[in-house]
Amino acid sequence: MSELRLQARDLSRLFAGGAGVRGMDLEVAAGQIHALVGLNGAGKTTLMRLLLGMLRSTTGTVRIHGHSLDSAEASVWARVGHLVDTPLIYPELDARTNLSVAARMRGVPATSIPGMVTRALAELDLEPYARVRARVLSSGNRQRLGIAGALQHNPYLVVLDEPTSALDPAGVILVREALLRRAEAGAGVLVSSHHLDEVARIAHRITVVNGGRLIGTLDPQGVDIERSFFALVHADDERRAA
Numbered sequence: 001m002s003e004l005r006l007q008a009r010d011l012s013r014l015f016a017g018g019a020g021v022r023g024m025d026l027e028v029a030a031g032q033i034h035a036l037v038g039l040n041g042a043g044k045t046t047l048m049r050l051l052l053g054m055l056r057s058t059t060g061t062v063r064i065h066g067h068s069l070d071s072a073e074a075s076v077w078a079r080v081g082h083l084v085d086t087p088l089i090y091p092e093l094d095a096r097t098n099l100s101v102a103a104r105m106r107g108v109p110a111t112s113i114p115g116m117v118t119r120a121l122a123e124l125d126l127e128p129y130a131r132v133r134a135r136v137l138s139s140g141n142r143q144r145l146g147i148a149g150a151l152q153h154n155p156y157l158v159v160l161d162e163p164t165s166a167l168d169p170a171g172v173i174l175v176r177e178a179l180l181r182r183a184e185a186g187a188g189v190l191v192s193s194h195h196l197d198e199v200a201r202i203a204h205r206i207t208v209v210n211g212g213r214l215i216g217t218l219d220p221q222g223v224d225i226e227r228s229f230f231a232l233v234h235a236d237d238e239r240r241a242a
């Protein structure tokens with residue numbers, strides 16, 4: 001079996017009122033793009049927050065590149081790139097400086113940072129904004145900056161929550177290509193999206209989230225992925241209602 005970059009077992013977190021996620025098992029292998037799809041409120045972001053230790057689980061375990069989430073050291077986190085919730089961007093710093101700070105926080109050697117940041121700005125087409133303060137960037141360019149910060153340091157695990165939600169079509173293509181490059185280089189990529197056609201273009205595996213559970217998978221090569229998605233969701237809703 002190929003190397004696992006991420007492995008979750010029986011992951012649950014229930015909120016007051018009953019919402020949350022239940023009993024989730026998930027794997028992301030090296031070189032794999034694994035997409036999470038689901039309706040609003042299905043549990044995608046909650047799952048990602050649990051996987052990254054941003055939220056404490058009620059049950060279950062998470063391993064990042066074989067290391068337990070509970071005891072993962074800084075060297076493990078240095079090889080993770082993520083963008084879930086608001087990107088960690090300093091509004092008064094320009095795009096280049098923001099990326100330099102992000103690289104420093106990941107322990108990138110100082111001598112490697114300028115070249116790495118230059119490549120990251122180019123990859124997301126952010127060069128015109130290199131010296132522009134983040135506070136005045138458009139929401140799409142702020143999202144590009146957050147993605148650049150998550151990808152620039154050659155992570156072996158990438159976790160991105162709806163990374164293209166604010167992007168124009170050119171940005172969507174840039175992110176698609178960047179994720180394919182990371183997977184080809186051996187990273188495991190977990191990405192959530194509402195755009196079924198978009199994820200079908202890049203994902204090796206698509207998992208459907210509904211009502212806080214993982215309810216099945218979709219074939220990225222399938223002919224009518226939208227129909228298959230709704231069939232799974234409706235069948236699951238009916239099962240619960242019965």
Ligand SMILES: Nc1ncnc2c1ncn2[C@@H]1O[C@H](COP(=O)(O)OP(=O)(O)OP(=O)(O)O)[C@@H](O)[C@H]1O
Nearest residue numbers: 015016019020038039040041042043044045046047
């Ligand atoms: N901190 C919290 N306290 C209480 N309920 C929460 C909390 N965080 C999330 N929820 C609830 O858990 C459920 C799953 O939310 P989550 O944000 O994970 O969904 P999602 O699939 O990411 O949705 P979307 O596609 O709209 O971003 C929702 O019902 C949400 O209201």
